[in-house]
Amino acid sequence: MKKLNNLYIFSIIAFLASCSNTRFLPEGELLYTGAKVKVEGDSLSKSEKKDLKTQLNELPRPKPNSSILGLKPKLYFYNLAGEPKKEKGFRHWLRNTVGEAPVLFSQVDRQYNQDVLQNYVENSGYFNAETKSDSTRRNKKASVVYTVKPKKQYSIRNVTFPDDSTQLAKDIRESTRRSRLRPKQGYSLEAIKEERIRIDSRLKEKGYYYFNADYLLIQADTTVAPHQVDLVVKIKNETPALAKKQFRIKDIVVYPNYTIQNDSIRIASDSKVQYKDFTIIDPENLFKPQIFDRTLYFKKNDLYNRTDHNLSLNRLVSMGTFKFVKNEFKVADTTGNYLNAYYYLTPMPKKSIRMELLAKTNSANYTGTELNINWSNRNTFKGAELLTISAFGGMEVQVSGQNNGFNVYGVGTEASLVWPRIIAPFKFESASGFVPRTKATIGYEFQQRSKLYSLQTFKGSFGYLWKENERKEHQLTLSEITYTSPQNVTQLYQDQIAINPTLERIIEKQLIFGPTYSYTYTNTMQRRRKSTFYYKGSVDFSGNITGLLTGADVKNDKQVEIFSVPFSQFVKIENEFRHYLKLGKESQLASRFIVGAGFAYGNSEEMPFIKQFFIGGTNSIRAFRARSIGPGTYDNTLNAGVFLPDESGDVKLEFNTEYRAQIYKFLKGAVFIDAGNIWLMNDNPNKPGSKFSKDFMNELAVGTGVGLRFDFSFLVLRTDFAFPIRKPYLPDGQRWVLDDINFGSGSWRKENLIFNLAIGYPF
Structure with a gap:
């Protein structure tokens, strides 16, 4: 039976490989199979060539049709569906969602790709490089080979920063310790861009609110020495005066009940509360002023900095009380060196009730349902406290198996109060x-x-x-x-x-x-x-x-x-x-x-x-039913009686590894292997073999399997088929059961093949 299964799988692969997708191409068209970039010349070392080649191979466009093991299943399904007669239905879904249109050789612009490759090596310091391309055609397929011959890379000789006496130039010079541009390193346009962003970020921490990276110019002089370049960092002449000023915080105004109505601020201005350095405009008295003192980092006369700016916004958002958070800084009217900070906060509904009806299943063959009712108050004592009261009820039944009829029913309630x-x-x-x-x-x-x-x-x-x-x-x-x-x-x-x-x-x-x-x-x-x-x-x-x-x-x-x-x-x-x-x-x-x-x-x-610890199930060792493994080499089926109890232990060891890959847009596949067990610290005469000992590695349960993950934007639905390859409760020397695997046997499948249905990834 195993040979028949293998022959069947081989036949499917051979059939798919024999299905030529090229016969569906339009007349005179060729199927584009991809591009390859070669890096030649004696100016680069082997490692430099290898690194540059890896980077360049990602650049040519378009990308060919996706393939798996040399096959192009998406293109196959596109051709299999044919031209649908309407913009919905199975054929339209198969062709446009599962399938993928052929990438044609006529879509390839070789000159454009040559320019892209040339620009990349030039921007990486390999000036005066040569780039050319050639195409190869075979049957109704075509590919392109791009050959790049770079010269020796230019390196940075010196980096000069603004040296005038202004405070702005001084602050730029003080930040050079973390510069992205260093003598002897290779010239890189990307590094120059990163340096401009770095300087801008540093200046934002020193009060330069209106400065941005576009006000910096970094000039390169390649005439200073063979294959060397000098870089000069300058502040552009057209930089506005405001961008060169350091600002401090003057007034901090908070609107905790802001709406987007045009007159909302004007109406709210009739009621002001001054609390420490903050002006709170809250006519309805929804929030205590203290919460803003704890949340906002800025205080009056503080030097503006981007860190406190972002941290304040993050805190307001993470409180979970406000639906929208907006922040604005304006130059104060009294002087040009001060900013007024304004926070416009739109609160979420204070009270809400939510009802959830859940269906669930687990690998112990239990299925059931659960109803949850949650009532929330997001501002219980006017300090953004969150009060949640919930009630729940549910049941789980086993459709088949030894625990059939031993149903589980549960009801409960919980109240929680969270202070920010x-x-x-x-x-x-x-x-x-x-x-x-x-x-x-x-x-x-x-x-x-x-x-x-x-x-x-x-x-x-x-x-x-x-x-x-x-x-x-x-x-x-x-x-x-x-x-x-x-x-x-x-x-x-x-x-x-x-x-x-x-x-x-x-x-x-x-x-x-x-x-x-x-x-x-x-x-x-x-x-x-x-x-x-x-x-x-x-x-x-x-x-x-x-x-x-x-x-x-x-x-x-x-x-x-x-x-x-x-x-x-x-x-x-x-x-x-x-x-x-x-x-x-x-x-x-x-x-x-x-x-x-x-x-x-x-x-x-x-x-x-x-x-205690438990092991086995949908988020553990998936080849064994939930809480059914161990402890140690103990076999819980020997003394199970009329039902299978949950097994627990004092020590737990578990290892899982899973290869995940995308099959289609929302569909991902996985191959996994799980291993582990639980043990007791002390001997238990009722559970022989359950004590943790130096032989614990010989007592591990091992399982493997494959699965599909339906990765939607709002949830991940996971299905796994798993089976054991090592059973710790068998006699020593007989625990590996690889030779017993037989997918064609109904009795083997019933005893060993476990189906897991769950929400979310296992870890």
């Missing part, structure tokens, strides 16, 4: 464009597992969130309290506890309280970088101070209780690292590594079940 500042007995200063926040939350959830038990969970927390910048984020929860209480435990579940005693931990009363902290760093927003990464580290404490005060840290036969419930003591640490490597314009290699450990001590023999 740090509420603490100490002063917190943040030089970030993001508003620091204090958040308090309280919630309740009731969960009913049919035929088994129900759980009541009460939660409360108080903590802080702040960002140093767009890359670094902190979250500190001073107090997080969770109380869980079981109800309605059925005899069926009690019977299962007799078979698998570890199930009793799930329905134990639990009291967890303590601080948590997490730190996140990411540079994934820098899209031009070839390699980006994301890191999140978190630590979770429970009962530490209480353990010292009550003596629970000292081991004894009896647990210390609070309100008749033993409180948990543990430390949990988790680290997640993601790396994204660009392989092409529309392809990348994404990888993730997770390592975590939890340590119970004092008043606790084991980690609380809800604080």
Whole structure:
């Protein structure tokens, strides 16, 4: 059967390869197959030629039809659809959305491309280069070869900056330490443009509000020495007088209830509040003036700078209270060296209610629905506080599988209040464009597992969130309290506890309280970088101070209780690292590594079940059902009884890597491999093989698969087909199951092939 499958795939590839797209070309036309750039001559080293060739190959236009493994599927579907009779329907969609029109050789302007290549090498300092082209035709296809013969690159000998006695010239000279132009480096027009922008940005930090890069001129003198150039930075004579002045801030005026009506400002001017350095015009008294003192960086007599300008706007936007934020600076009437700053803010509706109806599924074969109702007040106490009250209810059922009939129902409510500042007995200063926040939350959830038990969970927390910048984020929860209480435990579940005693931990009363902290760093927003990464580290404490005060840290036969419930003591640490490597314009290699450990001590023999680690599922190891792996080499199907319980552990190790590439405009494909497992810190006689040991690498579960990602602008819908290639619960030496793979076998597919449907990328 495997040979037949391979023969079938080979036949499809051979068929597509044999389908010549050239027979659909108009009479006398040739299919353009692309351009190649050669760099010749003895003036450049091998590495210089290689780098220059890579850059030049990106320039010729048009680009040929896209291809995969030498095939042109988009062009094939374009020809397959033919000319549609109307501008809608399947044929129109197949031809114009899935397909791609042929790129014809007649569309290629060789002289234009030669000029582009010539300009590029000249602008890179390879003056007096020669560029020519030649075409190659074979059957009904044609390509072009461009040959570039550059001379030795010119290098910078000297760079001279304005040397007059004006303050503007002095400030330009003081910024030369970070200049993009350095002696001995190759001449580059791009570097000259970057230098003008750099100087302009530096001057913006020193009060030159009206200056811009176009007022700078950088002259090049190539006659000073063979293959060398002198650069002279000048301020253009036609530069306006205002652009040469440094400005300070005079009046700061805020309109927190601005509308685009022409007379809105005139009407609002009847009511003014002076608070410190700010003039607040808010006739309806919607906002307390203090929020603008905390949000706006400028103060009276401050030297204008672009950093404070942008940070103030970013903070106003990130508050989430204003729909539109507009800023304007005007020269003050009293003197030409002062600016008045105006902020026009249009608030969002103060109160809103939102209802969401969700459908969901997971790899444990559970499907269900959830209804969420959220009510929000964005300015609760006139200080831009956000109060949110939500209620939710939902259910999950398993259509087929061992847990069929053990449905899950849940209802709950939560209230949260977010202040746009740090509420603490100490002063917190943040030089970030993001508003620091204090958040308090309280919630309740009731969960009913049919035929088994129900759980009541009460939660409360108080903590802080702040960002140093767009890359670094902190979250500190001073107090997080969770109380869980079981109800309605059925005899069926009690019977299962007799078979698998570890199930009793799930329905134990639990009291967890303590601080948590997490730190996140990411540079994934820098899209031009070839390699980006994301890191999140978190630590979770429970009962530490209480353990010292009550003596629970000292081991004894009896647990210390609070309100008749033993409180948990543990430390949990988790680290997640993601790396994204660009392989092409529309392809990348994404990888993730997770390592975590939890340590119970004092008043606790084991980690609380809800604080342990789980593995497997749509966002984990996709070849195994959710929470079905481990711990260690333990096989949970042996003592599962009438249903499959969730497996948990104290230690977690997981690795995922995924190759992502675009297939069509909104359709992307992926090939992935996942590996990992969880373990317990201590021996558990009911779960043999579950303890973490030095042989942990031999106990990893491994799965692989392929998937499609439907990347729409508003969501990413993900489908994955995955199957295991290593099962840790099998005997040592038999865990790799590559030889057992048989897609033609119905029994193998039923046991091993997992379909995952999810929203968003797995990581």
